[in-house]
Amino acid sequence: MLDFHKSDIPVVFVDDEQSELDAYSFLLQSMGVKKIITIKDSRSVMATLESLLTCVVFLDLNMPQKSGKEVLQELKVARPHIPVVICTANSDIETAVECLKLGAHDYLVKPINMNTFGSALRNALEISTLRQEVMNLKGFSLSQKLNHPEYFREIITKSPAMFTLFHYIEAIAPSGQPVLILGETGSGKELTARAIHDASGVTGDFVVVDVSGLDDPLFSDTLFGHKRGAYTGAEKDRPGLIKKANNGTLFLDEIGDLTKVSQIKLLRLVQEGLYYPLGSDQPKTSSTRIITATNKKLNHQVHSSEGAEEENSFRMDLFYRLSTHLLILPPLRERTEDIPLLVEHFKAKAADQMNREVVSIADSLIAILSTHPFPGNIRELKTYIFDAVARCTTRELTENDILDRLKPGMGVATKLRKDCAIDENSHKDQMGGIDALEYIFGGFPTLNQLTEYGIDQALKRSGNNQSKAAGMLGISKQALSKRLKKRRK
Ligand SMILES: Nc1ncnc2c1ncn2[C@@H]1O[C@H](COP(=O)(O)OP(=O)(O)OP(=O)(O)O)[C@@H](O)[C@H]1O
Incomplete structure (x- = not known):
């Protein structure tokens, strides 16, 4: 889910009634939407949208100068990637079907319930973000050049797979949404997280927390801080690392090891931007980008929240939230x-x-x-x-x-x-x-697989010298040659 206050995508409201424009403008503001544009004269929609890279449009149908349907048709031709939500008093099913066929993203009937409006907005913003990312990706795949190679200078590579990831990072870094980085140990996850932080252009710090081995009280204290007197020894207020990473990036490494209780707290943080310092009833808000990483196969640990009984299980809702953007680093081999x-x-x-x-x-x-x-x-x-x-x-x-x-x-x-x-x-x-x-064999190997692997390695390392290879394996040259013959058959 998308946090409105983290989205820079403008929301455009088109309605010929000034009172409607004022009411929805107020509602959007109270929801935390940063950029709101209201248009009373439907003839000016196309001109206003010209200066916008992308946006979400809420469109009335019955307007005197130009009908909503006409505007929708024009938009779908000229700016097909912009999601258009119809907001109308017309509850006629046929009109709704027609608008959806014309390419409307959603159809809301006035008076609109707050929850319905909120989820339609969230949905449209998410679609808009994704479409923007796809366009960025298309743009770079045509040019094949990074816009800012300097963000990736610490990552030494000429691998095409890594360059594809760099392009993806350039596309998603500004979104502020959570990123999950999967990759084997030592494959460069932290280095990659730093590159995302640099590419996102945020002003705050990059703060790293290794969550493995942190039980829930320690996790909460480290991240959320505490109030003075929250527990014996808490002699003064401690702000916590989320505060330190404000307007920056919090990189949570080894996320697969997070306890189940801490998972719930992290979910609240990424979903609502809220957290509670230990000993405080007052929630605090955070505007920190969360990047997580693990060398575990996290998708194998994922369970729905109700069924999450196993010791190392990971909440499905949290997994999907953290992996809004997902990066998988290839191993060195x-x-x-x-x-x-x-x-x-x-x-x-x-x-x-x-x-x-x-x-x-x-x-x-x-x-x-x-x-x-x-x-x-x-x-x-x-x-x-x-x-x-x-x-x-x-x-x-x-x-x-x-x-x-x-x-x-x-x-x-x-x-x-x-x-x-x-x-x-x-x-x-x-x-x-x-x-x-498991890295080498893709699962626990059989004795036979181990033997074959040992032979291959000995031959490679001895430059195919069978005497040397046999010596490395601790068997006679005859025994090795017998095995190789058997293998050839
Ligand atoms: N492409 C690269 N170019 C140069 N140095 C690299 C590259 N990838 C990783 N390194 C170096 O290798 C070491 C391990 O990298 P990093 O800590 O980012 O890996 P990691 O995947 O986060 O490891 P872990 O799973 O143990 O947390 C670091 O010293 C890092 O600087």
Whole structure:
């Protein structure tokens, strides 16, 4: 749903009765609509709309100078993307059907109930926003040039899939609506959220909150703040991070871990722009853009609010609200064309930080990295390159500076597991929430799949040298060759 006060789309009211124009103008203002245009003379509609990129039109039918039907017909020819809602005292079904056939978006019969009017307006504004986005997308797909490449300068890429996302971001950033970013751990979700913030042109701060591990009281306190005396130890008022992100962006990372109680509070915030500081009965309003991200398959966790009994379930209504705009970042292994660029970028950064002179990168290093599955994505690559630069003893970075990091048991999965002291027996045996095995195999692998994968990797990493590959696998060359023969059959 759309918050009226966050929409910049003008609402145009066309009616020959001044009292109607005044009444609806007042109503729209009280609903928080920012731009209202009233037109009494229906002949001037087209001229007035000329200067507007987009808008929503509420149109009376019975007008002396030019009928609503005529205006509707003209609008549908000249500005077909503008949603037109008919507001009339005429309850005749035939007229309604005719108007809908002519392209009216909705048909309201006066006197109009407030709720009906509100939902028609919301609907029309949403349609208008979406149509505007589509037009923006069409525009960029023709030009293929970003309007503001500077917003994306931190994201090193030449992947067409990433550029499609950048264009999408340019189209949706100004809408102020929630954005959900899905992607594997380390794939650049936070970096992308920052780009959306920059592209949206808002004046406030970009504030990051990692919600994993926050129980509801901590989540509420962190976001909404508290009143003095709200709980023992709350010695003074605390404003909360929503306040800090006012007129800016609140980036909630690891949203898939949010507790069920906190989900309800977040829903109220995104839906109504309201929140309660702990210990206060007075709601506060917020004008903060909410961007959320997770490396979990959130759509698998989604349940209707009534059926949300499972421990890690996610409310369906909240999911749809948060994903008004949805971005799915491709994992690094699906954009291997970025590996050379990223290696160069991280090498330069690391060499600069460590004051080392590393001039070149061996092609064989890029080749070996291009076959690695990178369950930890760009973060994993970054770690390897920083480590390799530190260890490099020549002016060239080669596979020798990295090979032992890619050996089984030394990969990022093992390292993270050790670093995070994750319980090996627990179902949460994951890397930052994602199971490395599931990444590679698209589900828990069978023993046979694991064996085949091991053989492939050993062959790749040994440059197809069967003796070396057999050594890496801890089997004899004969045993390996037997397996390969069996595979060929
Ligand atoms: N395309 C890129 N170019 C340069 N650096 C990148 C790129 N993508 C990610 N990085 C770097 O990789 C690291 C991880 O990125 P980021 O924190 O944005 O990932 P994430 O998806 O939010 O991770 P997590 O799921 O763990 O929260 C950061 O150091 C970031 O700067």
